[in-house]
Every structure is written in C-alpha cells, then in structure tokens.
Amino acid sequence: MNLRSLLTAFPQFGGADWGDVRVTGVTADSRHVFPGSVFVAVKGTQTDGHRYLPDAAQRGAAALVGERVDPDLGLPYLRVEDSREALAWLAAAWYGYPASQLVMIGVTGTDGKTTTCSLIHQILLTAGHRSGMVTSVEAVIGEEIFDTGFHVTTPGALELQAFLAKMAKASTSHAIVEATSHGLAQKRVAACDFDLAVVTNITHEHLDFHGTFEAYRAAKGELFSGLAKTPMKSHGTPRKAILNMDDGSSDYLARRTDVECISYGISAGANVRAGEIQTDADGIGFRIHGRGYDLPVRSGLVGAHNVSNCLAAFAVAVEGLGISPEDAAEGLTRLTGVPGRMERVDLGQPFGVIVDFAHTPNALAKALQTARELTGGRVIAVFGSAGLRDIEKRRLMPQVAAGLADLTILTAEDPRGESLEVILGEMAAGMQGAGSKEGDQFLRIPDRGEAIRAALLRAQPGDLVIICGKGHEQSMCFGETEYPWDDRLAARAGLADLLGVPGPAMPWLPTSTT
DSSP states (O other): OBHHHHGGGOGGGTTSSOTTOBOOEEESOGGGOOTTEEEEOOBOSSOBGGGGHHHHHHTTOSEEEESSSOOOOSSOEEEOSOHHHHHHHHHHHHTTOGGGGSEEEEEEOSSSHHHHHHHHHHHHHHTTOOEEEEOSSEEEETTEEEEOOSSOSSOOHHHHHHHHHHHHHTTOOEEEEEOOHHHHHTTTTTTOOOSEEEEOOOOSOOHHHHSSHHHHHHHHHHHHHTGGGSOOOTTOOOOEEEEETTSTTHHHHHHHOSSEEEEEESSTTOSEEEEEEEEETTEEEEEEEETTEEEEEEEOOOSTHHHHHHHHHHHIIIIIHOOOHHHHHHHHHHOOOBTTBSEEOOSSOSSEEEEEOOOSHHHHHHHHHHHHHHOSSOEEEEEOOOTTSOTTHHHHHHHHHHHHOSEEEEOOSOOBTSOHHHHHHHHHHHHHHTTOOBTTTEEEOSSHHHHHHHHHHHOOTTOEEEEESOTTOOEEEETTEEEEOOHHHHHHHHHHHHHTOOOOOOOOOTTOOO
C-alpha cells in the first residue's frame, strides 16, 4: 500500500505529494517499527510516544503521526488532533475498512457484556447468519477461536481491525464487539462504524481511570452518539440504540443519540419486556412480551440477572435486526454457559463450587444473591480487589459481602504494584464497618490458592463456595509480572486435594508458602 491510499481516512492530507511512499504496516510501538512502517505517537499513562519519534525514524519508518509540531526528521509527518483516533482510522484503512462490510453490533455496560455478546452470537447462528464476535474472553471467527489476552477487554485498534478483517474475509455477515469504557475513551473502536449499540447497565466501576461516575458514563455514551455518524452500508441495517429501561442510564443515553431507541426490561412500558420470571439451579424461565409476540423462554444461564442479558440480546435480534422472535427465543435456549460466568466446578464434592467474574459491587451483589437462591446452606465467598484500580471498591464490595455471604475470605486479585497487605487492610475495614467480625464472618488470606483451599475446607454438605473476580482470566499480576492463574484450575486443585482424588496442582503465586 502507498501512503496516499492509507490516508483516505484523512482528507486534510489528500493534497500532499506522498503518493509514492511505500507503507508496510502501522504501529504505535516504536519497537515494532520496520522499514516502511507508519509510526503513530500516542501519549499513554506511563510514557509519551512522541519521545520515540526519532527512534522510529532511525528504524526506517516511512511516515510519522503525532499531535505535536513536525519534529523535522526528514519524513512525511501527519499532525493530528487525536493520535489514538488517528491510529484507529489508519488501522481500518490498512485492513481495507472491514466494518463497512459487516453489520456491526457494539455492546457496552459495566456488567454482563460478555454474556450478552455470546447470546447475540448464538441467536445469529440459530437464525442462519455467519456471526463473529470479539469479547473479553475470546474472538470467534467461524470455527476459529482466538485468545484476546490476559486482562484485555476491548483489544487495541490494530488488533480489533485485524479481527474484523478476518471476519470480512471469511464472509461473516455480523460482528459483535464488546466495547468497554476504556476502549471507547481511548478510541480503540473509533473506526468500527457501529450499526447497533446496546447497553447492559452502568454502575460503579473504573473511577480510577475516568475520575468520576459522570465521566465513566459519558465514555459509554460515545458508543451511542457515534451511531448517527455511521455511513449507510450496502446491507441497509437501520441504526438503533438498545437501552435498559431498568437501569438509570436509559434516559441519559437516549439523549446522547439521534437514532431510534428500543427499550428492554422488566419495567412496564419497555418495548421488550420479561414477565413470569422463575429461577432454579438449572437456569431461568420467563416470558418475553413485545410488539406482536409473547413467547416462553428457558435458558441454562443461572441467576435472575441473566434475564436482563437475555432481553438485551433478544431486543438486538428482533427489534434491531429483524430476526424472528421464535429464532431469537431458540437462540437464547441454546447458550448453556459462558466461560468464567457462574461456572460450576464439580469433582463429586457434597457442596457447590462456582467461579464467577464478578469484580464490581453490583456484579458481586447479583452473584451472591444468585448463590443464595442456589443453596439452602451457607454461602462462602472468596474475592479480592485489584491494585492500581478503583480503590472505592475495596470498601463497597466487602460491604456487599457482609450482607449476603455467611463467610467471606479476602485474598489477592492482581495487586500489581500496590501492597497486598494494604489492599486487604482496606477491604477488612469495609467488612468491619458493615458489622462483620474478623475470624468469624471474614478472614484475610493473602495467597489466593490458600484462600480457595480454606473455603473448600470449611464448606459443609449443602453449602456453596463462590470464587469471584477472575472468572475466565488466565493470569494474576504481581508487580509488572503476569503469573499463570485460573480460578477454575485452582478450585479443581483444591477439591482434588480435599477429596484425595487425582487432579491438577495448585498454581504457584509469589504469595505461596510452598
């Protein structure tokens, strides 16, 4: 590709005489610059990419992009207002604008995004469409499944556009993308040209990054305000916003968009509404009422909170894409589970063990409420709070557990560069402030493996142990090092030791004493 072709997304540079400059790739990492690369200088939280413009030039960059004045390095220089947004559009141009060939569905919210993406994907497959998705768990393109990273939710712009290009090449018709607040604020999805946007809920999370709840909510709103800017595509899918009428974000997001809004929820007046809700250990059952349909639905997803996720997916499919209500209801039935979401671990023990991704106060409350519904015995919760992240959760989540769990074990969860002892101390203060006594209602066990062992050891027949915060994730961060870790593997290791049966070894962490 030559530079002129790459710059089709930037009309302001169209008159520059750069047409014969050959381009071999686009990157925002100077270490990945090769002869012919276009290097985009992005200012990050730890370092400023503009510092590496000379290094990129020495490595053979064909052109440079940045927000500051031309560094006069003898190369074509594109000065832009927002380097992150420029990176997204350059990535889209490099991969041939794949979003223009796909029906693009963006899913945002605090909790339930991955489950909702998976439900939409299953409905599309049930209805005979070729669907792909990119979530915090994986990217699915046809029969191929790709890991999206240790702690990655929305991948970087280059990786995301590469996934979309694979989908377009595989003749995929629909792409479902989990759009996080970070991904929206950092413009990773800026060139995705979404046709439909859906929100699950907006509750307390990521205030370490956004500063205030209002800024966090505003980042989510970018997905909806961007709908009206999506150019018309050959498939002709109308732009629509799918909003949760039961959530406080509904009115705000409706004001942020100029396209038609479709509401879902349990509340009276929602366009897509659930009633006659029943929950049990095998899943949920309810009826979906809407414009011209009234259908029974049965889902293997556990917990009443998944009714909302099912409604969101149904609204996208039926009201947004025109899929028949019957196909949509069948698709909801076919999804039996999502990795790391209320996932059972069973080695024949006489008590329940569940691993869930719940890592926000709202998600933890819903997980523990579901645990209560699943057992007549005690609920034993194991969770932590991440370092270098929203510190307010260290008080809020223990308060939730104090009211809903019989025993809480506080432990490590990606302490990163912070003191684990300090984090646990802040969480213990939250428990104590809610009236829980250490040694009786809660324990502090820094090593996560030992915390899981302790929970399993204390469980009696009929109890339920729920391990929250990590879910599907495959690593635990101490300092700047990612150590292999999987809560499901750790639970199996602990159960195998307890039952005296063959099983995996407990993963090692820097806090381990053995």
